Amino acid sequence: MDATAKRLLDWYDAHARDLPWRSPPGAPPPEPYRVWLSEVMLQQTTVAAVGPYFAKFLARWPTVMDLAVADDAEVMAAWAGLGYYARARNLLACARAVAARGGVFPDSEAALRELPGLGAYTAAAVAAIAFGERAAVVDANVERVAARLLALDEPLPAARSAIRAEVMRLTPAERPGDFAQAMMDLGSTVCTVRNPRCLLCPLAEDCEGRAAGPERFPVKPAKKARPARRGRAFWIERDGAVWLVRRAGKGMLGGMRALPDDGWAARGDGAGEPPLAGSWQAGGVVRHGFTHFDLELQLMLYSGSDWDSLPANTGEWWRLDRLEEAGLPTLFAKAARLALADKD
DNA sequence: GATACGTGGAC
DNA sequence: TGTCCAAGTAT
Incomplete structure (x- = not known):
């Protein structure tokens, strides 16, 4: 295993966040339904906002088969306030697609990618976290961590192919799901957008971007004004x-x-x-x-x-x-x- | 690659 | 207070 990945997993074993949709480090994974439901809710949405919605959905629709036969109106109403409502429409379509195959989620990244609402990130995340597949899980946290590790001067989104290659290289065959969640925890609690806590970072010695000023990375295009x-x-x-x-x-x-x-x-x-x-x-x-x-x-x-x-x-x-x-x-x-x- | 697509929290 | 941004996806 890559030495950087080993350092990250050791850090995760000690500092993993305790979240409702997550198993402790090294433990057997949660059911695919929980992993999928949480990952869809977490798309562009904070952990704090997702918490009550995840609990509500799980209580009301405990399995993917329950969700598949739910009324559209009830599911849309339950999603209200969480935003990006195409996610709720795709959630139902995906649940029904999974129900059509007996309520069993596909267990590979490539097959998961075919389901409604599962893009590159979510397919990789479910494959790695729920099924232990060695997949490159790249969200905004991982992008930031990788861009800083490499001191990547190329701006987003062009830098994504280099970032993905680096993440794939780092991802270990053992515990790929924990590795992915460790990268995201690191990005959200240590390698933060502003004021990164480099003194607490287990990867500081590996980080090319630290000396140059980690906040410079990743380089992003200027924002347009909102009309x-x-x-x-x-x-x-x-x-x-x-x-x-x-x-x-x-x-x-x-x-x-x-x-x-x-x-x-x-x-x-x-x-x-x-x-x-x-x-x-x-x-x-x-x-x-x-x-x-x-x-x-x-x-x-x-x-x-x-x-x-x-x-x-x-x-x-x-x-x-x-x-x-x-x-x-x-x-x-x-x-x-x-x-x-x-x-x- | 660019754009449409929500919301609430942090600073 | 306004700006930035979050575990992205579909087209």
Whole structure:
């Protein structure tokens, strides 16, 4: 085994984080279902945010077969607030694909890579952690650790092939899953984006980037400014219930329950019409930052009583005293909070 | 390779 | 307070 890998595993044996989806260092791996579920939730999402969602999903759908027969609406609602909702849609598609093969996950990186929602990272992570395959697990933590070890001047994303080659070279045949998790723990607790704790690092003696200033690595391209968009959302209330719709299956907040809106997501100009003609009044503004634009959402309150003109089968009346269960994404949860606060 | 796709925490 | 960013994937 490579000496660097050995140092890292020794460090992991002493310092591994205790996480709900993880086995202790050297212990038999968790069930593939748990590894897969946690890895999908952890895509671009912090450990702290995932914790309660992982517990909720595992309690409600203890096995992949349970998840495969779940109602889409329940799964989407359970995912609400976690973000990147394509993950929830792919989670269901993947569970059903696994159920179709008897509820048994494929055990190789290449076969896992064919499942919905499993890209290069997740396929390698599940293969290494759940099945002990020697696969190159490269996430943002590992990229940072590797770029610093090599003092890699080439900027991302072009540097990824060199990083992947280095990670593959370092990954041991013994305990590849622990090695992957050790690299990620190191990146998140020691080799951090800002103020890395080199004095605590088990790989300091191997690190080319330490002397040059580890924070220089990895080199990243400049960020683009986020444009601003405006839109309107429509609050229609009747007898202690609000009118909710289901968003289209793709695109922004796809597949999620929502307030009706004017199409800001698709057009960006907020040109769409309210679902009811008649009297509307402004009810405040919600500001919400998405990955690639900032939204200023004008909440519009309906003050008429022509509810029967709502297009049938395009939405549902949802009781206000159970609004938490609707599974609104954060943007619309904020808007609902505003609408209900205005009534006081 | 570039872009769309959420959210909340850290500093 | 605004900026950066996180266990990425699909197209």
